[in-house]
Amino acid sequence: MQGLSPTAAGVAFLARPGRPAVVARSLAELVGPRHGVVELPVRLMWSADRAFDLADPDDLLWMYENVLRESTRGDDLRRLIDGETLRRVWPLLNLPRGVRQAWESRHHCLRAA
Template sequence: MDSRPRYASHRVYLVPADLGELTGPAAGVVELPTRLDWSEQHIYDLSNQSHVVLMYERVIREASHLDDLRTYLNQETLVRIWPRLYLPVNARQAWETIFPELRRAA
């Protein structure tokens, strides 16, 4: 078994100061820029919950500017789907430390 530390365990994940900053779309179709999603599926239909979950996971993992979070994430949607997100431990801890309501939602 490989005991080397993984990238995700050392990466610093961005977290907004207030969930109210997350004013991204809650409906429609979203196309993520390549810096956030370089996969073939970079267009997300927000009426499809599996698309929403996947998009939020990618944005939280890959955001390099707070504006990425503000532009693509929506506060109400994030709180609703938080328990379903598969995130690196450090990312989840960073968000739940600042926003205990997410920890309670999970």
């Protein structure tokens, strides 16, 4: 798990029972798209409709929620999430408690948001 951590301080926060949340070590490494339409891979979104228009605020939130909840790979986080956008929308995201705790314990700026 190079470049990412399932924990902030040795404590695993769960995205769902039995699976730790995956967290980027740095928000700066998150260089995903800020514009356009993004199609998520099936491993992150099982629905047939996996395309998200980032100009649509609801689509953006729904995509980020799915990626943060379902990611098991740091590459997915780096490729699909933008660090500045994540900081901006963080308070609006509907995330499992374990995912929110994992990200906020590693990235204190999100907790302040």
